[in-house]
Amino acid sequence: MGISVTVRKAVYDENDQLAIAINEELAALGLLTVNVLGGAGAGKTSSLIRLIENLADVRTRVIEGDIESDIDTQKLRSLGVEAYQINTGGDCHLNAPMMRAILPKLDLSGGGALFIENIGNLVCPAEFVIGEDIKLLVCSVPEGADKPYKYPTIFARASAVLLNKTDLLPYVPFDLDYFKTGLRALNPDAPLFLVSSLKNEGFAAPAAWMRELLSTRTK
């Protein structure tokens, strides 16, 4: 029998403290910081592009998180979006130290929004705060309506949910009520926006929601 020592400390405490400091710095610059989450292939990048198009008068920039490649960053840059790449080299999520390392490379002047597209994954990215004000969760119709039941943490922590690829609703079995019931049980308040990035439909509403949040950030 040894000596028992109480620790009672969150395992990600070090990360969380750094994230709080990063958030305070970004807020002081008048920025709204958005952690964009979602599974691989949900349409995080294409939704971001549509959202940014709908926020044309707002200064925006994107940090792209990927295990490998800069395909999304190149795509965003080709559309004139200011984009920066983090490659995690295997890590399945972004964390606060990665944010701390990349932020000095960004031009953060002029306020507006900083989007961070996290690694495509519904598990680990939910657990790491990286300095964001809000978490925007991108889901898509082909992933299936059971996702809130299978990945409750990310749905419980989302500030808003985009359901993308709604143009596929006539062709793919997707029980929207089942999806909504699961989401509401976990998260009664997060707005749900039905969108199609392919058809460019439904993005005015999430853009208006973001505009309202941005107005609280304007210096």
Added chain:
Amino acid sequence: MLPPLEPWMHEASAAEAVVRMACAAAAEHSVAGKIPRVIRIRLVVGESMGYMEESLAFYVRSLGKDSVVEGAVVETRFEKATFRCGSCGTLYERKRFSFACPSCGGEGSLVSTGSKLYIDSIELEE
């Protein structure tokens, strides 16, 4: 010696933090400059976090090698996500693929997310 910061998957990230924190907590209880060995680590893990007990223990064993954590037993207590029924008020744990109330079938809402992850205590060698 603390393990280096390397890219790892899911449980490994948590285990790495657990090893670092347990090493640091043990160091705070050094006796005559000697850091005591950690023989047990008690974790509290929310079931919604998607952590496997054996996987956490495996990575703690692996990452704890050559440190004061080497050989420590990892005990994991899982905390369930709980819901309360909006219709009848029953407090319940979810079933798979449903958040519905087991008593009346009503729609529940989340009371406790079951997404905690912390070291409750450690046990040090005397």
